[in-house]
Amino acid sequence: MVFQDPIRRKKVRTYANLSIIFIGALLIATSKKYVTAKSSEVTHSSVERNTATGRYAYATLLCDDVMLPATRAWLQSLKMTNTSFPIVVLVLPQLSLEGREELEKLGSIVLDVTPLEYPFTLTKSRLRDNKPCRYSKLHLWNLLNYDKVVYMDSDMLVMQNIDNLFVEFDELSACADLYPDTFNSGIMVIQPNETTFRNMKAVYKNVSSYNVGDQGFLNWFFGNEWSQRKDRHIPLKYNVLLKYRDTIMWGHVKDDIKVLHFTGETKPWNFYYSGHKDWEKNSEMRSYYAWVRMERISKEILGKALSWEMSDRVKHLCEQEYERNLTPRFRIQNKFSVVISTYNRQKLLERLITHYSRCRKVHKIYVVWHSPNIEAPYDFRVGSVPVVFLSQKYDSLNNRFNPIPGLKTQSVLICDDDVYVEPDDIDFTFEVWKSHPNSLVGAFPRFHRRTTSNEWEYLVAEPMKKFRTFRRYSIMLTKFIFMKSDFLFWYSCILPERFHKYIDEHMNCEDIAMQMMITGMTRTPPLAVVGKAIPEDYGTDKSTGGISTKSGHKEARNKCLTYFISELFHGKDPLIYNSVIQTRFVKIPFAKRSWNEGSLWMNSSGSKNSLKTSVHPRALNNN
Structure with missing residues (x-):
């Protein structure tokens, strides 16, 4: 871990308008060069052997009941991959008792954490996006019972076993974001450390964040080291955003997706009422149904599945x-x-x-x-x-x-x-x-x-x-x-x-x-x-027996x-x-009028109106 001075580490997003295609090509090239060869050497047996010497866990953060269905589906998807490691859910006080019991019944370890104060002005959009509570993610570095943690956002869905991340990557490892020199904090490999946790808490309130959220701060804190260490770049297939379909990146990840990440306003659980302008970018039928399947299975386990005759x-x-x-x-x-x-x-x-x-x-x-x-x-x-x-x-x-x-x-x-x-x-x-x-x-x-x-x-x-x-x-x-x-x-x-x-x-x-x-x-x-x-x-004929006639x-x-x-x-x-x-278009009717007749010359009573106007002398010369 490298602690950085706030004055030296400034995250200025001057690259935001660069071509996504160029970025995609760069990310794919670096991920292939530095990661693929190493990944091929890791087997499930090597992961199993490592459990004897390392204490590993998956983790996510849940702020309240709003994201509870998403968290259940994420948790179930992870368990369906036969992971070898425990799953920890950090929860804030706003989560209901029923929600905590559900997570425990689904096999997770529920840990209460104290909310960390949000360092920016609260707005309606930031409250809607749960940005204020996300700084509580810093409590990950206080999970001192574990040597290594794979953190994942709860709006993710695991499609294949990803236990190899514990062996292949050290802190801080993450996937590249769509912007240059920036990582996406949706999935990260971290190593809990008391000093790191103390240092982060000491400075986060005084550090600007390009997205007024935890991702901006984490990029400020770890970004220099992450950008220089290509062995800390997790391949994009571990954090696949549906918006990648519009870029060249999609062709490189679509056949081997490890983790789906439902970013954006439109998500599988709210698509039918979110009505966001970018709904087509952030939605895809098969990916959304994969989420629906996991949510359905989790409800069946909890005894909450809907039941009716059909x-x-x-x-x-x-x-x-x-x-x-x-x-x-x-x-x-x-x-x-x-x-x-x-x-x-x-x-x-x-x-x-x-x-x-x-x-x-x-x-x-x-x-x-x-x-x-x-x-x-x-x-x-x-x-x-x-x-x-x-x-x-x-x-x-x-x-x-x-x-x-x-x-x-x-x-x-x-x-x-x-x-x-x-x-x-x-x-x-x-x-x-x-x-x-x-x-x-x-x-x-x-x-x-x-x-x-x-x-x-x-x-x-x-x-x-x-x-x-x-x-x-x-x-x-x-x-x-x-x-x-x-x-x-x-x-x-x-x-x-x-x-x-x-x-x-x-x-x-x-x-x-x-x-x-x-x-x-x-x-x-x-x-x-x-x-x-x-x-x-x-x-409409009642003799037909149609539903609408009853x-x-x-x-x-x-x-x-x-x-x-x-x-x-x-x-x-x-x-x-x-x-x-x-x-069908046939013609557009209109009435031909002379200059001093028609509706323009009528007053409210229907009689002709005498318009007295003063005209600027220069206007007389304009055609």
């Missing part, structure tokens, strides 16, 4: 999809797949399939067969468009959004078996969607509003206002919508199971849940399209909105109003 549906479906696809790739952009939901309406279905097969841009037709006890007509054929029946084991409305094996198009048209839209209008709606891929684009908009402080109402249309001559909408019914194929997996496998449970138990509101997820995730409102012909909805349907949807917003979105309404519709 609870196995999600797990079975998503595990199959996860194992089947390394990464879903929807390569076809200029065509779309049709996904028809049906329940024992074969004659109507045959006509509808024939209808969709006539659309020029249909790639394949999928039929979600919602009748578990009736065999699907697999021999059905029409024209040149392939038709695939998807039989379901469970009778769940959530099935309409199941991931589809073999799906190749970037867009899917989700539709009911009782809605008819003209082929030209279908193609036009698809073209509109291509310009708005993160929106639900369709023909049946709906509206919602708050009625009391904790209740919401579902309406077919917004009541007209005296001060406004137009209506708004906030929900697009999934009886006819285009959406991104990715959202099928997001909804089915990553969205919290509490949504699925509620929908299964109430047989309603899967469309509202999908709209809320997409808007909460992307901050894009739905978009309504008006075609040349009026869409025909046969589901008594109490509107009241049930009011309850859905209230439950989803209050309980699952923490009281924050994710839906966004839109007043825009898309229609």
Whole structure:
């Protein structure tokens, strides 16, 4: 350890605008040169032998219950790799007793530590990011019962055994950050030492930090030595950020990821309501589902797993999809797949399939067969468009959004078996969607509003206002919508199971849940399209027995909105109003007027207004 004078060690981020590509190339080159050869010499047996002479442990810091689910998943992922070493969780007083008991039941050692004072001004964003409590991470150097500690942020997920870090690296070792001459403190190999701990506590309040957090301070304290000692540079595969996908670094780490690090505002446990502008940079389906799996296993161990009649549906479906696809790739952009939901309406279905097969841009037709006890007509054929029946084991409305094996198009048209839209209008709606891929684009908009402080109402249309001559909408019914194929997996496998449970138990509101997820995730409102012909909805006929024709349907949807917003979105309404519709361009009408007539010359009473203005002499010469 090298103690450095604050005046000599200044961390000025003058490099922040350097090309990430250049940095990535430099980091990859150094990691290969100094680490790869050494890594290949270390075996599991050498790690096991070392346990006889060294006292090693993994550790993380947990400030409060907010990050408890993340910590449980991290802890479970580490245990699933069959690590040989204990796992320590440093906790602050804000963590509940129940949270402490859960961590102990999952096999960790829970150690209480005293919060270290945050040395900067508290702001709303810093409180949200838990920056004030992170300086308590310095207590790691006071874990004197251990010779070496691998610290990891709790928003990480361990994908492979990493016990070799204890043997291969000494203090302070860490992965390079995206900025030059800076390490990321998400994973570090440290060596607890009383003197080091005392020195850090003595100076941290008086040291500037480039990120007003612990990482800036740790770079000030250890950065010079770390940057000069390339043998202290842990390879990037031990700290993989999803934002690396946009750089050349991704190609070097994607096939051998040791640890995933969910940095940024968007994370697996909040993606559906975080609504951050960089959500696409910091999210990826397979990585997020890996986290969901660990969280589910930890809940099962704790006896907290959700249970309902169809609870196995999600797990079975998503595990199959996860194992089947390394990464879903929807390569076809200029065509779309049709996904028809049906329940024992074969004659109507045959006509509808024939209808969709006539659309020029249909790639394949999928039929979600919602009748578990009736065999699907697999021999059905029409024209040149392939038709695939998807039989379901469970009778769940959530099935309409199941991931589809073999799906190749970037867009899917989700539709009911009782809605008819003209082929030209279908193609036009698809073209509109291509310009708005993160929106639900369709023909049946709906509206919602708050009625009391904790209740919401579902309406077919917004009541007209005296001060406004137009209506708004906030929900697009999934009886006819285009959406991104990715959202099928997001909804089915990553969205919290509490949504699925509620929908299964109430047989309603899967469309509202999908709209809320997409808007909460992307901050894009739905978009309504008006075609040349009026869409025909046969589901409004009570003889069809559709869900929307039953008594109490509107009241049930009011309850859905209230439950989803209050309980699952923490009281924050994710839906966004839109007043825009898309229609085909024919012409834009306008009125030709002479210079002294028209609205410009009318006063509020409708009579012509005599404008008396003073004009600057120079203005007369301007054209």
